[in-house]
């Protein structure tokens with residue numbers, strides 16, 4: 694029933710809300726994203742709860758600091774047991790390599806599976822105008838591909854980017870590189886702060902490995918029906 698290429702973003706702040714969403718989506722969803730709103734409010738117990746429900750966990754805290762601090766942060770998060778963790782690619786090669794080494798060493802020490810590390814490239818809420826306003830010198834797509842190649846060289850498992858950049862990253866970084874794409878907007882969704890958006894079908898067609906979708910599901914009148922429509926669109930491609 695579930696398609697584990699779909700990750701539902703739990704952008705809520707209480708365990709009660711988490712339980713209501715996870716219960717209502719039931720076996721239709723097997724992968725959830727915990728971000729800063731939920732993790733800062735409820736901490737580790739969110740991950741434990743999802744694991745008890747046999748769900749995979751994408752812990753999207755977007756670490757961005759000096760290499761030593763990020764490496765220690767990654768070690769602590771390895772203990773928490775998420776399947777995917779994000780750090781900012783803008784943190785640079787020394788920071789990304791330190792994160793990869795920290796994840797490997799802590800997982801070995803704990804005897805657990807190493808979490809996969811994803812580099813955030815350029816947030817999907819950026820368009821060219823906002824990007825230039827922050828001092829971005831290259832067009833967004835050039836910056837994204839540059840960070841994706843750098844992330845790969847540093848031993849990162851993949852990137853988070855817009856689906857609009859998925860095709861060129863798949864070509865440049867190969868079939869095993871994880872491409873996780875938020876900013877997915879099915880045809881029934883309304884517009885919001887996401888700028889570089891794509892539909893579920895086009896994201897997969899262009900090579901995305903997993904799609905992160907929050908509000909179009911969690912704020913839908915009927916979240917389970919929204920998931921059904923999204924999975925139908927995703928799976929129509931393989932038929």
Ligand SMILES: O=c1ccn([C@@H]2O[C@H](COP(=O)(O)O)[C@@H](O)[C@H]2O)c(=O)[nH]1
Pocket residue numbers: 702704726728753813815816817818853854875876877887905906907908909
């Ligand atoms: O570039 C990025 C990186 C992360 N996100 C996260 O994905 C979800 C998207 O939720 P929607 O409600 O579907 O917009 C959200 O948790 C973001 O923190 C992103 O959107 N873009």
